[in-house]
Amino acid sequence: MTVEDYLSEVIQRDGVAHITLIDPASQKPEESVRLAVAAAEGGTDAIMLGGSTDAGGYLLDMTAKMIKEKVKLPIILFPGNTTGFTTSADCVLFMSLLNSRDPNYIVGNQVQGAFTLYKVGMESIPMAYLVCEPGGTVGWVGDAKILPRKKPELAAAYALTGKYFGMRYTYLEAGSGADAPLPPEMIGTVKHVLKDSILIVGGGIRDGKSAAICAKAGADIIVTGTVIEKADNAKALTAEIVQGAKAGKKA
Ligand SMILES: CC(C)=CCC/C(C)=C/CC/C(C)=C/CC/C(C)=C/COP(=O)(O)OP(=O)(O)O
Ligand SMILES: O=P(O)(O)OC[C@@H](O)CO
Numbered sequence: 001m002t003v004e005d006y007l008s009e010v011i012q013r014d015g016v017a018h019i020t021l022i023d024p025a026s027q028k029p030e031e032s033v034r035l036a037v038a039a040a041e042g043g044t045d046a047i048m049l050g051g052s053t054d055a056g057g058y059l060l061d062m063t064a065k066m067i068k069e070k071v072k073l074p075i076i077l078f079p080g081n082t083t084g085f086t087t088s089a090d091c092v093l094f095m096s097l098l099n100s101r102d103p104n105y106i107v108g109n110q111v112q113g114a115f116t117l118y119k120v121g122m123e124s125i126p127m128a129y130l131v132c133e134p135g136g137t138v139g140w141v142g143d144a145k146i147l148p149r150k151k152p153e154l155a156a157a158y159a160l161t162g163k164y165f166g167m168r169y170t171y172l173e174a175g176s177g178a179d180a181p182l183p184p185e186m187i188g189t190v191k192h193v194l195k196d197s198i199l200i201v202g203g204g205i206r207d208g209k210s211a212a213i214c215a216k217a218g219a220d221i222i223v224t225g226t227v228i229e230k231a232d233n234a235k236a237l238t239a240e241i242v243q244g245a246k247a248g249k250k251a
């Protein structure tokens with residue numbers, strides 16, 4: 001089964017899926033494996049690997065291989081540039097930062113990576129990546145024209161543009177470690193125009209309650225990274241966030 005079909009099944013079954021983001025550059029591969037195992041035990045649905053600085057290469061490759069040995073969940077690449085590719089994963093989010101001012105993040109990195117992807121034949125999912133306020137490191141690195149939280153219709157216009165380009169996923173990003181998750185009004189406005197297209201929401205989600213709010217507002221997939229990397233008990237916190245999201249969707 002493709003990763004895309006697997007995630008669609010999870011969303012069909014539970015209303016929402018949860019993905020754990022691990023930045024291979026933030027810790028040694030052994031520590032990333034420990035986090036991935038804890039997240040899997042806590043009920044996450046997939047592992048995503050990526051970072052906006054020092055995005056890939058040897059550490060990414062080692063981390064993906066070692067996680068694959070211990071965790072049965074799909075490993076999805078979330079590349080900051082072409083170094084974010086490794087054949088040791090199952091799928092890549094082939095994304096365009098649509099609200100970037102830098103053509104390299106809209107299409108340039110993708111052109112550089114296209115033939116690698118063609119030759120290895122890895123599954124890829126076309127995705128509109130939209131960086132919203134505050135935007136964090138990725139907003140700076142990706143030279144984004146940050147989408148204001150109080151103007152959800154601007155984010156919705158970008159999301160529709162991605163959809164009309166044929167992108168099946170849209171990722172509404174507040175930036176890793178954002179003080180607060182994106183407002184439900186923004187998530188709801190974007191999901192309203194996307195209809196059946198998949199909406200990922202991430203950045204600043206730290207507990208079950210905020211995961212529930214994002215899911216109820218319209219997120220199909222919730223991503224958490226920073227909190228899990230910093231948690232004393234990554235398994236328990238993942239379980240709280242996963243259960244919060246899934247219960248929130250049904251509420
Ligand atoms: C498809 C290909 C080959 C490349 C895509 C290139 C694009 C569009 C990149 C977008 C801009 C960018 C730098 C994205 C990185 C996304 C990412 C992995 C962010 C999250 O990483 P964390 O480690 O949580 O946070 P940091 O930002 O602190 O690293
Ligand atoms: O690290 P956090 O704040 O959970 O953000 C996750 C993800 O949206 C970052 O790309």
Ligand SMILES: [Mg+2]
Nearest residue numbers: 023051052053
């Ligand atoms: Mg990082």
